[in-house]
Amino acid sequence: MRVLFVGDSMTIGSAGEHTWRHRMWRHLERTCGPHGTAYEIVGPRDALYDKAADAPVSHDYADPAFPAGARRHLAGWGEGWLHMAPVIGGAVREHRADTLLVFLGLIDLGFYTGSDATAANVRRFVAEARSAEPRVRMVLLPVIPNTRARHDAFFAAECERFNGLLARAAAELSTLSSPLLTAVPPRDWDLARDTYDGTHPTASGEHRIAAAFAGTLHRAWGVGGPYGAGAVGARPGGPRARRAEPVTVEQ
Numbered sequence: 001m002r003v004l005f006v007g008d009s010m011t012i013g014s015a016g017e018h019t020w021r022h023r024m025w026r027h028l029e030r031t032c033g034p035h036g037t038a039y040e041i042v043g044p045r046d047a048l049y050d051k052a053a054d055a056p057v058s059h060d061y062a063d064p065a066f067p068a069g070a071r072r073h074l075a076g077w078g079e080g081w082l083h084m085a086p087v088i089g090g091a092v093r094e095h096r097a098d099t100l101l102v103f104l105g106l107i108d109l110g111f112y113t114g115s116d117a118t119a120a121n122v123r124r125f126v127a128e129a130r131s132a133e134p135r136v137r138m139v140l141l142p143v144i145p146n147t148r149a150r151h152d153a154f155f156a157a158e159c160e161r162f163n164g165l166l167a168r169a170a171a172e173l174s175t176l177s178s179p180l181l182t183a184v185p186p187r188d189w190d191l192a193r194d195t196y197d198g199t200h201p202t203a204s205g206e207h208r209i210a211a212a213f214a215g216t217l218h219r220a221w222g223v224g225g226p227y228g229a230g231a232v233g234a235r236p237g238g239p240r241a242r243r244a245e246p247v248t249v250e251q
Helices: 018-033 088-095 107-114 115-132 153-173 201-221
Strands: 002-007 041-042 048-050 055-058 101-102 136-138 179-184
Touching: 002 018, 002 179, 041 179, 048 201, 088 115, 107 115, 107 153, 115 136, 136 201, 153 179
Parallel strands: 002 041, 002 101, 101 136, 136 179
Antiparallel strands: 048 055
């Protein structure tokens, strides 16, 4: 299984953070044992966004033991479906990705495109990924409304409408050879607890996002286990084992 993380600022993360990608890596290390699903994290990028430099040039991850190879991704600050649709085919082809974990849409709706155009970019994204790997499979996490949705009724409605269009696209485009699934968004997402600015995740939010993807992978395809399972140590033969942080996540 060659996993490619695709996302916007919530996925690339910024200097000093763990990122939900790190939480997902830790989960896979704990649950994909020697008799489970072999995996590798792939992608053309590995940096965090540096807010001072206003560029993705930082490698200051909160966990220095996060292996260089596991830091790979295709995520960008300010990038959405609009930006990823034209480049996903090349990334899948070059890095031989076969499992995409995609968390996009909020930035599109907030700055670039309405729900209809964003949904069209979802379909283009799927087509481009399949042009590179016909058997690629994807887990898509719906938009989690941010603080803007609390005071902007139109934006809140667009988020809700896009999530419906995303679910429709996944249902219509999914095939036996190239399945598309939508993950269940984290329950009881609390902007004060799960974000530090009304959008970007805190440690709690990172765990909840990772749990949404992990739960879908486990239930649908038998990958790994429930999030938080086997919370001590890494899989034998994997990168350096470290005692995991306590994890309590509602899925």
